[in-house]
Amino acid sequence: MEDFVERSLLFDFYGELLTEHQRKVYAAIVFEDYSVSEVAREEGISRQGVHDLMKRCDRLLVEYEERLHLVERFVRIRDRVREIRRLTAGADASAETASGGNMTEIDRIAAEILEEL
Numbered sequence: 001m002e003d004f005v006e007r008s009l010l011f012d013f014y015g016e017l018l019t020e021h022q023r024k025v026y027a028a029i030v031f032e033d034y035s036v037s038e039v040a041r042e043e044g045i046s047r048q049g050v051h052d053l054m055k056r057c058d059r060l061l062v063e064y065e066e067r068l069h070l071v072e073r074f075v076r077i078r079d080r081v082r083e084i085r086r087l088t089a090g091a092d093a094s095a096e097t098a099s100g101g102n103m104t105e106i107d108r109i110a111a112e113i114l115e116e117l
Contacts, residue, residue: 004030006071007030007058007061008030008031009071009074009075010061010062010064010065010071011026011027011030011031011061013064013065013070013071013074014060014061014064014065014068014070015027015061017060017064018057018060018061021043021053022053022056022057022060024043025039025043025050025053025054025057026053026054026057028042029050029054036050036051036054077113078114081110081113081114082110082114084106084107084110085107085110085111085114088103088104088106088107088110089107
């Protein structure tokens with residue numbers, strides 16, 4: 001997984017398990033593209049402190065994923081639903097008519113699942 005995407009997913013799933021200070025610093029660096037120096041100045045801590053905090057947050061998020069596997073499950077479900085959509089999109093008109101519109105309904109449900117994810 002691309003580093004930014006992986007960090008984003010880990011933060012989305014486990015960010016609430018970090019302290020408010022950790023979340024604020026992590027979000028500033030990863031999502032708002034602040035530099036370590038900018039965050040250090042804003043938070044009143046050293047650049048090394050920001051660097052250490054980021055390393056600790058990355059390690060914690062990865063450890064949560066290793067224990068809970070929520071991101072792994074999410075990605076697997078999302079990919080499977082996308083495959084369902086791809087397969088139903090490829091169904092020809094005669095198959096759609098013969099199935100009584102089931103393919104359209106399956107595609108609609110798959111789209112709803114993806115939206116919820």
